[in-house]
Amino acid sequence: MTLPSSFGHWEHLQDMIRREHNKIVARYFKDLGDISWEPNINTPRAALRTACRIDDQDTAIMTLIRLYLFYEVLGYGKKRLGNFYGMPALDFQESFEGRPQVFLFFSQDRASVPDKLSPITAEISFRLMDETSESITPAKALTLANKIKQEMTDGGKEIYFNKGRILVNYNDRKHGLALRIYATSEDEGEKIIKKILTIRNISFNASHLSVSIPKRQSQNLPKGTKTIYGKQRKNRRWRPSARVRFRYAYLYVHGLNEVVPLVDATGQWIDALVHV
Template sequence: MLPDGFDPYEHLQSIFRMMHNRRVRYEFRDVGPDDWEPVLNTPRASLRVACTILDNDNSGMMEMRLWLFYVLLKKAQDFHPAIYGIPVPSFQEARKFKPQIQLYFQEDAGDVDRGYAPCTGEISFRLMNNTSGNLNEALARNYANKIKTLFSSGSGFVWKKGKVQCVYTDRERGYALRILCRTKAEGRRVIEQVLDIQNHSPDWKKLNVSENESAAAAYPTVPPNEFIFGKSRRTPRQRPIADVRFQYAVLHVHGMPHPVVLVDRSRIFREQLAT
């Protein structure tokens, strides 16, 4: 039961203000802490004041602040990073494939270094005992529930990425895993977790571990600048050290234009198969 005198607009505005202002505070955390007293003494302080939704804002003011933050300051692009790819129908016309499960991971917002996008991770494998013809929703739900148990329980499975590369290859069972991690032990832990989705035990003679003799120099934490397209620009990070947390898992099936969402902690998708 809603309380007496419930005001839908006030409730919506309150939730909207709380969620939006949390993003604004994080974006402008260099200006001051959460309890920062608003001032207009610097350009970024002025922007933080302008983007922050106030309790007495009407809907027009709220829309203007949203437009400023997400469109003019281009924060909306964080939701859809640039990618290289081809349309799914074109790919499926050119290549037939075994069903594939992909697991996606991302660094927590509070851990992201200023000036960088969140670190991400992806692990995928093939279902060699299944085909597009014999795979159905019931079987997919079994995979979904297993992934939910292994990767989505509690606060989500965390993969500690780093500069050591662990390569696990067992093509007969659908694995060609390349896991960047801090240590070999961490790589084995992640591989064991992935294989457990299909109740497979690792065969460690199929694991190869490589570590650069001077990893800090080969993959610096802060990459150097290079002269690119007319100006000095920061080069992309290689093998950054970051904790990435499980976000969602999808299933790709040949003949289906959209992936089947198995598990979703991120709430990006409207539905998931996991129960």
Template sequence: MTDLPDDFNPFEHLQQTYRTEFNRRVDKFFADVPGTGDLSGTRPSLKLACRMTDNDNDAMMNMRHNLFFNVIGYSRKNLAIVYGSKFDTAPPVAGHPQLFLTFSQDSAATPSEESPIEHEKSVRLMKFSCAGGDDDGSTKPAITKANMTEIANEIKTLFISGGRGIDYTCGNKSASYTDPENGFARGNYMLVNSRADAMEVYQKLCNAIDVPFNQEKLIVNDPDKPSTTTAAAGKITILGKQVQNRRYRPVAVLRFRSAYISLGNLVPPVILIDTTLRHTGLVKYP
């Protein structure tokens, strides 16, 4: 056992260690808020209130701990104590139509040794059911062709500009928008290169299905590992042949291509709009 210095104070050591570890978790939880927080908004203010400082007494440390772990609910996010099932408060999504939007890289911008990057984003249409209430017990009305055509026209207005699908830049940051009541379940995310791109796509998607957008429900995580290019990823040898190694969350411009609604079961998806012209949608493009 290492000898401790004569002036070692176990209480100060414990307090400093606790403060460091606690603030590390606060900083990770509020990774979208720069610095130690401020009074410019709800999340910056919460971060400021949660972080412990050298001048805190025991009462303030306990209040910050209680605010972060119990009031905000950090302890109920599978990171400490779990009370009940994490699915208890999320509404069931089975039986609700699912809207999908597809994005892909332009072929002219795709490296010769790579396939175009393709991403897909989905949301449940919680205002509707796939079938009538008599068939699935749902209290929501069954979605109709008129409903889907209305959504298709909204998507055409929001996601097509100048005769082309809008674009955004994907990258190594994962952006999640969590609003189960309005169809955005926990755990889904999209890869972006900036918070602004994520906000634009999610905001347009909320507008398309006529639900409110709340930027405070958007969380963007920035990993330590940077995006890699085709050259940086290099090649590996498989069965004596050199092949391109997989890139890590590469930076690329993705363009909106199509939107469709899945009704589950064995029913084919309903194409709302398709800028590739491979399928006939409910609304014409361009």
């Protein structure tokens, strides 16, 4: 059957994109309502959903910008990608089976990032040695998420620590802890370590703590260039110092194709078990 004489390629394409995209947006913002939700800008999340939702009257440029906002700026296009380890995720998991692992992510506030530089980040991980892929459950993950929220927030605000050049280690293999905290002082590193120990209900043991203080100073804004791969390139920062704030936590469980979002303070993990 041929296309009708009145068929419009753009109208048809936009209609298909609008229908399918708005279904995904509705699932992403399901806490606000289903597909019949009426657009409004009464809250920050409502304003975001309104901006992401494609309208029948949108031009091609507006449609593209809405898609870009949702899939790139909010990160939905990257969120469901499989973990990449240099080989397919399932192949990696078969060769490295371990206890469930928790990751805590911190980053510098955008307002304090110098022009043309990326925010300074920090990621801390530990394993749940008392759990396996078979024993860990959604209920246990929720309990863990609530503990993380309790320790990683203070008065409803995400906590921070001052990242820097000093390496504070805490090694307790029995409890799945091989923590490496880059901080501006031993006290700063110990502060975060003790919060992680509280999350795991483990007592602090000073014999597991070690500190490495390099003679070299932090380089936040290095000057000059050097030749790398046949081209002059700007010198990179070395253990820069900055205040980094808790953003989110997720759980990796061997055998799952996706991580389990535990706690989210960014508004981007709609399926996180706990929100800040």
